[in-house]
Amino acid sequence: MVLGSVPLKYKVTIDRARCMECGRCVENCPYGTFRWEGDQITVHSRNCTACHRCIAMCPRDAISLEERPVDYRSHPLWTAEAREAIFNQARTGRVILAGMGNAQPLPSIFDRLLLDACQVTNPSIDPLREPMELRTYIGKKPRKLEFSRTEAGDVELETTLAPNLMLETPIMIGHMSYGAISLNAQLALARAVHQTGTFMGTGEGGMHPDLYPYQDRLIVQVASGRFGVGIDYLERGAAVEIKIGQGAKPGIGGHLPGEKVCADVSCTRMIPLGSDAISPAPHHDIYSIEDLAQLVHSLKEATEWKKPVFVKIAAVHNAAAIAAGIARSGADAVVVDGFRGGTGAAPKVFRDHVGIPIEAAVSAVDAKLRDQGVRNEISVIASGGIRNAADVTKAIALGADAIYIGTAALVAMGCRVCGNCYRGLCPWGIATQRPDLVARLDPEKEAVHVANLIKAWTMEVSELMGAAGINAIESLRGNRDRLRGYMLDEGMLEVLDVMPAGA
Amino acid sequence: MCGIISVVDRSGAVMDGARIKDALAMMNERGSGEGAGYAVYGAYPEYADCYALHVFFDNIIETKSSLDTLLETWGEIVHEEEIPTYEQPHLKKVHTPWRYFFRPDPSLMTGTPSPEEDIVTYLVMKVNTAVPGALIYSSGKNIGVFKAAGWPEEVADFYRIQDYEGYIWLAHNRYPTNTRGWWGGAHPFNLLDWSVIHNGEITSYGTNRRYIESFGYKCTMFTDTEVVAYLVDLLARRHGLDKTLAVRALAPPFWDEIDRMPPREEHLYRALRLTYGPAMMNGPFAIVVANRDGIVGFTDRIKLRPLVAAEEGDRLYISSEEAAIRRMAPDLDRVWMPGAGEPVIGRVR
Numbered sequence: 004m005v006l007g008s009v010p011l012k013y014k015v016t017i018d019r020a021r022c023m024e025c026g027r028c029v030e031n032c033p034y035g036t037f038r039w040e041g042d043q044i045t046v047h048s049r050n051c052t053a054c055h056r057c058i059a060m061c062p063r064d065a066i067s068l069e070e071r072p073v074d075y076r077s078h079p080l081w082t083a084e085a086r087e088a089i090f091n092q093a094r095t096g097r098v099i100l101a102g103m104g105n106a107q108p109l110p111s112i113f114d115r116l117l118l119d120a121c122q123v124t125n126p127s128i129d130p131l132r133e134p135m136e137l138r139t140y141i142g143k144k145p146r147k148l149e150f151s152r153t154e155a156g157d158v159e160l161e162t163t164l165a166p167n168l169m170l171e172t173p174i175m176i177g178h179m180s181y182g183a184i185s186l187n188a189q190l191a192l193a194r195a196v197h198q199t200g201t202f203m204g205t206g207e208g209g210m211h212p213d214l215y216p217y218q219d220r221l222i223v224q225v226a227s228g229r230f231g232v233g234i235d236y237l238e239r240g241a242a243v244e245i246k247i248g249q250g251a252k253p254g255i256g257g258h259l260p261g262e263k264v265c266a267d268v269s270c271t272r273m274i275p276l277g278s279d280a281i282s283p284a285p286h287h288d289i290y291s292i293e294d295l296a297q298l299v300h301s302l303k304e305a306t307e308w309k310k311p312v313f314v315k316i317a318a319v320h321n322a323a324a325i326a327a328g329i330a331r332s333g334a335d336a337v338v339v340d341g342f343r344g345g346t347g348a349a350p351k352v353f354r355d356h357v358g359i360p361i362e363a364a365v366s367a368v369d370a371k372l373r374d375q376g377v378r379n380e381i382s383v384i385a386s387g388g389i390r391n392a393a394d395v396t397k398a399i400a401l402g403a404d405a406i407y408i409g410t411a412a413l414v415a416m417g418c419r420v421c422g423n424c425y426r427g428l429c430p431w432g433i434a435t436q437r438p439d440l441v442a443r444l445d446p447e448k449e450a451v452h453v454a455n456l457i458k459a460w461t462m463e464v465s466e467l468m469g470a471a472g473i474n475a476i477e478s479l480r481g482n483r484d485r486l487r488g489y490m491l492d493e494g495m496l497e498v499l500d501v502m503p504a505g506a
Numbered sequence: 507m508c509g510i511i512s513v514v515d516r517s518g519a520v521m522d523g524a525r526i527k528d529a530l531a532m533m534n535e536r537g538s539g540e541g542a543g544y545a546v547y548g549a550y551p552e553y554a555d556c557y558a559l560h561v562f563f564d565n566i567i568e569t570k571s572s573l574d575t576l577l578e579t580w581g582e583i584v585h586e587e588e589i590p591t592y593e594q595p596h597l598k599k600v601h602t603p604w605r606y607f608f609r610p611d612p613s614l615m616t617g618t619p620s621p622e623e624d625i626v627t628y629l630v631m632k633v634n635t636a637v638p639g640a641l642i643y644s645s646g647k648n649i650g651v652f653k654a655a656g657w658p659e660e661v662a663d664f665y666r667i668q669d670y671e672g673y674i675w676l677a678h679n680r681y682p683t684n685t686r687g688w689w690g691g692a693h694p695f696n697l698l699d700w701s702v703i704h705n706g707e708i709t710s711y712g713t714n715r716r717y718i719e720s721f722g723y724k725c726t727m728f729t730d731t732e733v734v735a736y737l738v739d740l741l742a743r744r745h746g747l748d749k750t751l752a753v754r755a756l757a758p759p760f761w762d763e764i765d766r767m768p769p770r771e772e773h774l775y776r777a778l779r780l781t782y783g784p785a786m787m788n789g790p791f792a793i794v795v796a797n798r799d800g801i802v803g804f805t806d807r808i809k810l811r812p813l814v815a816a817e818e819g820d821r822l823y824i825s826s827e828e829a830a831i832r833r834m835a836p837d838l839d840r841v842w843m844p845g846a847g848e849p850v851i852g853r854v855r
């Protein structure tokens with residue numbers, strides 16, 4: 004098979020009448036889509052990833068991009084993607100890698116859930132006039148409080164509270180490691196969470212010293228590769244998260260290619276320069292739930308029981324039962340990552356076919372924990388494909404305490420969801436370690452964008468709560484009565500414990 | 507809408523039901539003639555040590571024997587009778603109200619510090635979910651709930667409410683929205699010692715119901731008010747919170763206020779909100795909750811429904827409207843508007 008036999012994915016054209024030949028497109032595209040040939044710019048559409056960097060940078064709006072300029076003979080089963088995947092694998096004999104979240108055209112459950120608002124019988128609450136409380140505590144809560152009375156007759160609280168993280172908004176930023184994303188990207192995120200009173204994850208990549216000033220807003224991750232893990236790292240974090248799995252690729256580990264392991268990344272991860280960083284599929288000290296409980300305890304012991312310990316799992320079929328097991332392990336929060344969760348690189352077959360939607364998983368987890376009377380033992384954090392304030396509100400109404408965003412925060416910094424993160428050439432300076440590309444991302448400016456996003460969503464969540472006559476997020480949590488399903492089948496409605504629209 | 511009124515005599519002196527009927531009827535603007543009810547504490551002094559189970563039967567023939575058997579399995583029926591009713595022109599008697607004076611056998615329920623109460627709770631939940639055609643709507647000792655679909659005067663005359671006496675009265679005039687005006691949906695709601703009257707809508711119902719159901723309660727009456735009775739039972743009886751703290755758990759101070767409290771108090775309220783967050787009630791409401799020791803009235807945290815309190819000698823009144831209180835007691839010592847979420851408590855000495 005010759006190279007030219009696969010049709011173009013994207014076709015890029017320059018409107019020569021508008022182009023002023025400034026050359027910005029040539030400079031900006033790390034994939035070599037544009038080239039100077041003599042005094043003419045030529046376009047090599049085959050290199051394009053639709054990252055839009057050139058389009059954003061062109062001062063004359065001269066560039067246009069078209070997806071799939073060449074039609075295949077249409078066939079409902081043998082789609083263009085299906086055929087191209089075969090061409091690709093027939094040539095290479097390899098697993099296909101892909102970035103970002105599940106790209107199958109499956110309907111989103113969030114889009115088929117509708118929120119409620121008050122009319123007549125109860126007043127809606129105007130968040131501009133009345134207090135609206137989104138403050139969220141993540142961690143173990145007692146099932147019941149114990150009191151005693153002092154001699155003077157005052158009530159004295161006997162129960163000691165476990166450490167909790169206090170969030171001013173239920174929106175957190177999930178784990179994206181230094182290595183997977185650039186230091187500038189991490190810095191921007193860290194500043195944003197610092198400004199908005201929330202938290203972010205470090206990912207499995209250690210904590211770079213430049214992030215130390217924000218450490219009280221960072222959740223440090225302990226994953227199967229144990230990269231960057233040491234007592235100093237654990238002590239710096241506000242909380243510790245054990246990563247068992249990830250929604251984009253449940254059941255498999257991670258792989259950071261050696262090319263991305265520059266000097267800085269190698270120091271932060273504590274691995275040799277240029278070596279591949281491979282996280283094994285399971286933790287080699289966790290082969291069962293009791294092993295997890297041991298790790299939870301060791302981490303708590305190491306941090307003197309001062310920090311909440313989270314456990315993150317991919318939303319798999321049995322997520323509810325696994326979460327109930329985690330609740331008994333002593334962990335303070337369980338993160339459930341749905342099948343739409345993003346990633347730098349995942350085998351396409353996993354990304355598109357393994358795991359279940361976060362909406363169903365979080366509903367099942369919340370219900371199971373309540374059934375077993377352990378809901379207060381543990382907080383539930385939902386993640387994977389949360390795109391806007393409505394998704395946040397719906398996830399909480401389905402039973403989440405808080406949510407993690409990942410892709411949305413990257414998009415706020417310029418990411419165009421091109422899905423080529425694994426190539427390490429991100430033109431926006433996000434998923435790359437190439438210094439010239441990283442320098443494109445100004446942490447100061449992008450922190451403002453990410454903080455704006457969190458603030459805007461938080462405001463929208465409070466508006467939605469107010470319209471529903473609710474002024475504290477506790478009363479939204481698990482309040483599935485305020486959701487209705489539209490075009491969802493009976494089985495799904497039952498899983499979600501939501502009534503159909505009109506009922 | 508809905509109108510509520512409640513009175514407690516803190517010396518324990520009894521009052522008959524004539525005046526509260528008039529007071530409730532004062533608030534007919536707030537009702538729609540589809541539900542009214544009364545609860546009286548001290549109703550059955552002759553059976554004070556028995557649980558008075560009030561039951562609506564759809565018909566006596568089919569369902570009563572199965573309930574009799576169930577009760578006899580769990581204890582002793584000391585006395586039973588049809589609750590006397592008197593025909594009213596506009597009130598259609600769709601149920602037969604019955605009362606049992608029941609003594610549970612504590613040896614049948616093990617592993618609990620309150621076997622009798624747990625048996626009664628179990629029976630209420632069981633009958634209301636699994637015995638079609640029977641609904642236990644009142645289950646306390648020396649307490650009687652009398653309710654039906656109709657205007658307050660009709661319901662009062664239907665039961666001859668003036669013939670009952672008690673030291674605490676609760677009354678409710680209903681304007682139904684959530685559920686049709688069926689008898690079970692009328693207030694007061696009662697479980698064991700707890701009775702509730704409520705004006706409003708609980709927007710957090712979905713959260714509250716799922717929370718309370720994880721403690722074994724079952725919401726069976728298709729209305730948001732019963733959840734209040736169960737929440738209070740959980741907090742005050744099972745978790746042992748005193749009345750003020752229980753109310754503060756249901757309608758807690760805002761975080762801003764908690765942050766400004768002195769350390770000890772701040773610590774207490776933070777723990778209360780963290781632990782009982784799912785019990786917090788949201789939405790517009792004014793509620794009065796009673797047990798044998800007294801009454802407590804409170805509103806939602808921003809007081810979206812009216813509540814007024816008044817005192818006259820030993821009597822403390824809580825109502826939606828001052829006019830209704832003045833109908834019962836024209837010369838009040840004191841009348842005041844409680845702040846949002848702030849409990850008004852009347853304790854029997």
Ligand code: SF4
Pocket residue numbers: 017021022023024025026027028029044057060061062063064065066
């Ligand atoms: S950036 Fe736009 S104007 Fe500049 S050379 Fe490229 S196409 Fe032409």
Ligand code: SF4
Pocket residue numbers: 054102103413417418419420421422423424425428429430431433434
């Ligand atoms: S982070 Fe960069 S490479 Fe990855 S999808 Fe976004 S724009 Fe593309």
